[in-house]
């Protein structure tokens with residue numbers, strides 16, 4: 308993959324801290340992205356990760372579950388015998404393709420997919436599934452991973468999971484717990500030397516301004532936009548305070564225009580989960596690169612001094628890597644959002 312050298316021309320939308328310059332050299336810096344299922348790393352922040360890999364950073368994805376309770380979501384894939392015989396094994400192979408496309412490292416945390424409960428009232432979670440186990444049990448392997456990989460930054464979902472699936476909400480909770488406790492010698496003993504992660508970010512892929520910019524970009528390019536209803540639904544969720552609407556302001560925009568093709572390749576690796584003609588490919592990367600060439604995040608907690616907004620997840624860490632220069636915030640307690648509205652559910656998971 309080529310790394311852009313020259314800043315691009317300014318984009319047509321105005322957003323704060325909207326850098327259009329390549330990321331600074333990032334050798335020696337590490338990002339850990341915590342995800343629920345294989346394919347989530349491709350649909351949330353994939354271009355960001357590829358951009359940091361190109362900048363020299365060490366990027367690792369932790370998949371909390373193996374996606375064992377997923378369905379075959381792509382019509383063409385129903386013809387694949389292995390998809391019926393061994394979907395879990397096939398999803399591991401798909402994940403390997405995504406990891407290769409992004410140039411990242413990957414670890415399976417090893418819990419079993421909880422599935423998406425449906426019905427009224429919701430049925431109990433399957434015995435032993437990821438989201439059914441105590442928080443400390445599910446956080447322990449992630450704490451061990453943090454203490455060995457020593458990330459400077461953890462990226463995960465917001466309190467609503469970004470998508471109302473119990474495994475996504477639990478992934479948020481274990482990531483927050485690992486950020487809080489991995490540096491504490493008196494907690495999670497026997498899982499390695501304590502390591503303080505410097506910054507914690509939540510993904511903001513559902514930010515309405517992003518969808519609006521992509522919607523406008525499609526119309527300007529003379530292409531149909533499927534996002535009208537989606538934008539209205541996100542706006543309604545924001546106003547009513549329900550659903551998966553992002554609760555946090557964007558603090559950090561990462562310029563990813565040159566890495567949208569990597570994201571597409573990672574998505575396409577998940578052949579049973581991501582339809583090549585579907586939602587994720589509604590915006591050609593040439594249109595996205597012009598209309599909204601960023602992945603958005605919220606800085607939730609930092610153990611290094613920063614000033615917001617930022618255009619780099621490692622802001623505050625480039626002088627004296629990993630040195631904590633003062634605790635600026637206590638990370639929030641992992642939240643249980645209660646009932647969530649799954650009515651807008653075209654995002655994959």
Ligand SMILES: [Zn+2]
Nearest residue numbers: 343344347656
């Ligand atoms: Zn998922």
